[in-house]
Amino acid sequence: MRIIGINQEKCIKCEQCVNECRHHMFFKEDESIKFEDPDDTCIKCGHCLAVCPTDAVIAEDAEVFEFEEARDPSQIIEYEYLMRFIRGRRSIRQFKDKEIPKEQIEKILEAMRYAPSGSNKQSWNYVVITDPEKIKFFSDQTMKLLYLLKKALKLKFILRFFVFGGARKLLLDPKNAMRLERVIADYEAGKDVIFFEAPCVIVLHAPSYGSVAGWDAGIALTHGMFAAQALGIGTCNMGFAQEAARRNKKLKKWLGIPKGRKVQAVLALGYPSVQFHRAPPRNELRVKYM
Template sequence: MDPKEFLEFLKERRSIRAFQKEEIKEKHLKMILEAGRWTPSASNRQPWEFIIIKDKEILQKVSETAIYGKFFKRAPLAIVIVGKTSESPNWYKIDTSLVSMQMMLMAWSLGIGICSIGSMDREKAKKLLGINKEDYLLTILPFGYIRGNIPKPTLRKSLSQIMNEI
């Protein structure tokens, strides 16, 4: 892989909030799940579970728990990333965050749009999804082939704002 192209690929990724109705191809879904499965984790504990929502009614209900994410009911599919707190009490949030990034990048390489949803009523969403009380619902990732234009890049702080040399 060409490193410059890879950096461009990272820079070109956008959060996508408008999706085509077309279902996600099974082979694409498998690749996204594989990208998640191969995520590194602290002590290789892999403290996660993925719930794939294909049922439109459940998707609709879960989207109602989102504060800034009601759009995701229009996605053909969503993956819920769950952190198994007891399997890695200190690291489950970091490990599952890495899963979501791997899945996002895999999806982007396939022309599939995605937007991580963090702003939700977690307790309500967990009940709807049958997630154990002690486990952590990190994020819901709605996936769909991109509809319309790709949004312009969002701003980033400059390197000089975030970097220190010692």
């Protein structure tokens, strides 16, 4: 997408574009509104296209989505309904043995595509895995990380002198060792403790540098979770698999993650074979108002 100018015949000189573009590409000159981007610093956020009441902003390769409620999105869904939808989301770990049709996966990716991102970079890419053999391979490779963690926990009285902060806390908490033992025992009993037999796994990768790419991917993932829920598809964010895909070079290569990028999120998807009857509790809000 590239903004190239203004259709002066359509322009009513309302200056909405001037006020909205925080990179000052639009300005008033000789009683008309002009657009200039000599240094190519437009972030392609499309806000000028979206804000112009007469559709006078001209762009190349711009896919604009017209819908009445764009003018007042508060009309789309009432807060109470949105909260039910949010509270109704659960991490699903019991899936039906049923494939997700490709069109449904594409609908979920489309929702992720509309996520906000720092400087509108939209820098996340996807790897979609639906082959059960490949999901099993990913799961087995992830288990290697868990076995490594088990070894580390055995050496915790030595390692604690070399590990600090959150990692040290994790290492010394005996409950973590017990939880890990349980997961490994289930794996050794033949269960898929990583993806829970999900028929689809989506991996998001983005640039390795900075923290914003990771937040962006996390937001995109959340969009995907809610889109999936609206389609009757359950999801679970997979932290172990994400960590494994970052650390295990073989896995990273197998996934085809290019140099300079890292796995920022892994999502398991499938039709739930479990029904929940109420939303579980959450911690009370901890807020400091200033």
